[in-house]
Amino acid sequence: MRLPAHRAPDRERAASADRLAAPLARAFLIASAAAALAGALAAQEVRLPLDHYHRLLERARLDPLPAVDAASPVALESAELRIELGPRTALVTSELSVAVQGDGWQSVDLAGSGQFLRLEVADAASGGDDSGAEVRLREDGGALLVRGRGRHRIRLDSAHDLGIGGEATRPRRELQLALPLAGHVRGTLRGHGSDEVELTQGGALLTPQAQAADELRWVGAPGETLHLTALGQGLLPRGGDQPLRFSATVRADLQLTRLRRELAVGVELNVLQGALGELEIELPEGYRIQRLDERPLAGWDVEDGRLQAQLLQATTSGFRLDFVMEAAATSDLVAAPRIEVLGALRSRHLVRAAVEGDGILSLHDTGSGVELDDAGSTRAKSADGADQTRQRSPLYQVLDPQRPPQWRLVWPDQTEVLALRVDSLVVDAVVGAAGEAIYNLQLVVASRGPSEVRLHLASGFRLVRAERDGRRLRAGLGRDGALVLPLSSGAGQQSFSVVGVLPVERIGQLAGGAPLRLPVPRASAPITEVFVRAQLPSDWSYRLIEPEREVPSHVVENRSGGALLELPPGFVALHASWSALSSDPGDLGIEVVEQRQREEWF
Structure with a gap:
C-alpha cells in the first residue's frame, strides 16, 4: 500500500523525537541516583546540642602563627680576653666584636664583676666602619651601650681581685671571671710565672704549660664563669709548724781484697716537707771513714758510730752525700754492711759486692735482698799497671736491713x-x-x-x-x-x-x-x-x-x-x-x- 506523499514529513519528526528521548532518559536516571544518594547521606546526619557544637568548633579552630621578629638589632659576635695575673689583682683586657643593625642605643650584657678602668672603640674590623660609633657603660656597669650601625671592635679594661690561699702549703691565686655571652670566647694568660695553672670550670687550656711558660692560650664557654687557679712552689713551714719529712736512698758498693774491705757509699736525700739542715747516719761496725765530700757541709763528725753532719744552708729540695769507708778483712763470710739514715720517712738500701784479684765470690745467703740486675765482671788496672779482672755480684735492694745478703769469698792457693x-x-x-x-x-x-x-x-x-x-x-x-x-x-x-x-x-x-x-x-x-x-x-x-x-x-x-x-x-x-x-x-x-x-x- 502506498502512502500518500504528504505523510513523509511526519515520519521524520517521529525519528527526531526518538533521538531526543534517549538523552532525557539518561538524565532522568542520573537525577534519580543523585536523589537516592542524598537521601542516604541525610540518613547519616548527627545532631548535637548547641553548646557541645560550640566547644568542638573552638577546639577545631587553629591558633594564628606567631609573628616573626625582625633581625636582632645588636649581636656580640666574639670576645678575646687577655688576663694578666698580679700578686693580688688580675687585669683583664676584653676585645669585643659587636655587630649593630638597629638605630639608637643598643645594650650588650657584660655580666662581669670587677672594676672597669677604660672603655674605647678600637680600629674597625674588616668590612666595617666605626665612624660615628659611640659606646658607654650603663650606670650599674652590667651592660655595654652601643650606638651606630656596623661592626665595631670595643676594648674594655677591668681589674679583678684574686682569692689568695695564705694558709696552704703551696701559695694559691684564684680568679673567678664571668664570661660574656658571645659567639665564641677565647683568650690568653700571662703573669703566672712558674706556677701550675688549672682551669677547673668554664674553660680549658689549649697550650701545654711546658711549651709556653710566658703565655698560655685558653678557650671558654660563653656565658659561664671561668674558675682559674695558679699554684706556686711549696712554702717553708712557718715557725716550725710543719714537721720535717724526707726520704733517703743509700747505695753501697763493697770492694773485697785479701786484706781489707772498701765501702763506697752514696746517700741521696729528698726533702718532702720542711727544711733539712742537719743529718745523722748510723755507720756499720768496724768501718772507718777515709774520705768524705765536704762540699755541701758546714762541718761533720763521727760520734758513737754515727756520722753527724751540718749543711751550709738548710735545703727544701734535697742533696747527695758521698764518702768512702774501710775495714780490715776478718772473715771469708761477708755480709752487706748496714747504713741507716736516722729520721728518714722512707729508706731504700742498695748494695753490690765485687772482688779484686783471683778471689772467687759466691752468694751464701740472699737474706731480704731482691736482685735488680745481673752479675758480671769489669776490667781495671792494678797497682803495677797490669789488667785485673773484678768479679762482681748483682745489685740487690735490701728490704730488711736486719737480714742483708751474705757472700762467701774463697782465695785459691795453688x-x-x-x-x-x-x-x-x-x-x-x-x-x-x-x-x-x-x-x-x-x-x-x-x-x-x-x-x-x-x-x-x-x-x-x-x-x-x-x-x-x-x-x-x-x-x-x-x-x-x-x-x-x-x-x-x-x-x-x-x-x-x-x-x-x-x-x-x-x-x-x-x-x-x-x-x-x-x-x-x-x-x-x-x-x-x-x-x-x-x-x-x-x-x-x-x-x-x-x-x-x-x-x-x-x-x-x-x-x-x-x-x-x-x-x-x-x-x-x-x-x-x-x-x-x-x-x-x-x-x-x-x-x-x-x-x-x-x-x-x-
Whole structure:
C-alpha cells in the first residue's frame, strides 16, 4: 500500500523525537541516583546540642602563627680576653666584636664583676666602619651601650681581685671571671710565672704549660664563669709548724781484697716537707771513714758510730752525700754492711759486692735482698799497671736491713787454680723421652796464662758445635776423654759455647722410682756458679730433689746472654742455680712425680 506523499514529513519528526528521548532518559536516571544518594547521606546526619557544637568548633579552630621578629638589632659576635695575673689583682683586657643593625642605643650584657678602668672603640674590623660609633657603660656597669650601625671592635679594661690561699702549703691565686655571652670566647694568660695553672670550670687550656711558660692560650664557654687557679712552689713551714719529712736512698758498693774491705757509699736525700739542715747516719761496725765530700757541709763528725753532719744552708729540695769507708778483712763470710739514715720517712738500701784479684765470690745467703740486675765482671788496672779482672755480684735492694745478703769469698792457693777459673757455667738441656738429651753449654772462663780448659762430660757425649767468643772452634779430646777447649792468648775473660748430644735415663722408667740425674760437666778449673735449665716432656710432673736450688726463670736467662734453646711444644722447664766453688759441681737431681693422663677428644 502506498502512502500518500504528504505523510513523509511526519515520519521524520517521529525519528527526531526518538533521538531526543534517549538523552532525557539518561538524565532522568542520573537525577534519580543523585536523589537516592542524598537521601542516604541525610540518613547519616548527627545532631548535637548547641553548646557541645560550640566547644568542638573552638577546639577545631587553629591558633594564628606567631609573628616573626625582625633581625636582632645588636649581636656580640666574639670576645678575646687577655688576663694578666698580679700578686693580688688580675687585669683583664676584653676585645669585643659587636655587630649593630638597629638605630639608637643598643645594650650588650657584660655580666662581669670587677672594676672597669677604660672603655674605647678600637680600629674597625674588616668590612666595617666605626665612624660615628659611640659606646658607654650603663650606670650599674652590667651592660655595654652601643650606638651606630656596623661592626665595631670595643676594648674594655677591668681589674679583678684574686682569692689568695695564705694558709696552704703551696701559695694559691684564684680568679673567678664571668664570661660574656658571645659567639665564641677565647683568650690568653700571662703573669703566672712558674706556677701550675688549672682551669677547673668554664674553660680549658689549649697550650701545654711546658711549651709556653710566658703565655698560655685558653678557650671558654660563653656565658659561664671561668674558675682559674695558679699554684706556686711549696712554702717553708712557718715557725716550725710543719714537721720535717724526707726520704733517703743509700747505695753501697763493697770492694773485697785479701786484706781489707772498701765501702763506697752514696746517700741521696729528698726533702718532702720542711727544711733539712742537719743529718745523722748510723755507720756499720768496724768501718772507718777515709774520705768524705765536704762540699755541701758546714762541718761533720763521727760520734758513737754515727756520722753527724751540718749543711751550709738548710735545703727544701734535697742533696747527695758521698764518702768512702774501710775495714780490715776478718772473715771469708761477708755480709752487706748496714747504713741507716736516722729520721728518714722512707729508706731504700742498695748494695753490690765485687772482688779484686783471683778471689772467687759466691752468694751464701740472699737474706731480704731482691736482685735488680745481673752479675758480671769489669776490667781495671792494678797497682803495677797490669789488667785485673773484678768479679762482681748483682745489685740487690735490701728490704730488711736486719737480714742483708751474705757472700762467701774463697782465695785459691795453688798456682794452677789462681791462673784459671770458670766464672759461670750455664747448662741448657732438652731431655727427650727416648733417652737422649741435647746439651747447650755456655761458659765464661777467666784466664791468666793457661792455654786450655777441659770439660769432663758424661760417657757417650757427641759434639755438634763449639765456639769461642762467637767464632767456630775446633775442640779436641784429651787422653782422659775430656773435651779440650783452647784459650786465646792474653789475660781476661773468654766465652765458650758447646752444643752436643748426651745419652740420659729414660724418663718413663723413672716415674715413681729413682730420680733423674741430669749430668753437669766437670772442669779443669773451679766453677764459681752453675745455672741449669732442664726442658722436660710435659707428660710427667717434676720437682727438684734439692728445692733450695730452684730459681726464677729470668736468673738463668739473664746469665746465658740470650743463648738458650727454644722451648719445644709440649715441654716444661725447671730452673736451678747453686754456688759450686769446685771443679766438680755434681749432678742435678730431678724427681719424676707422676705420669700425666692425656685427655681424649671425641
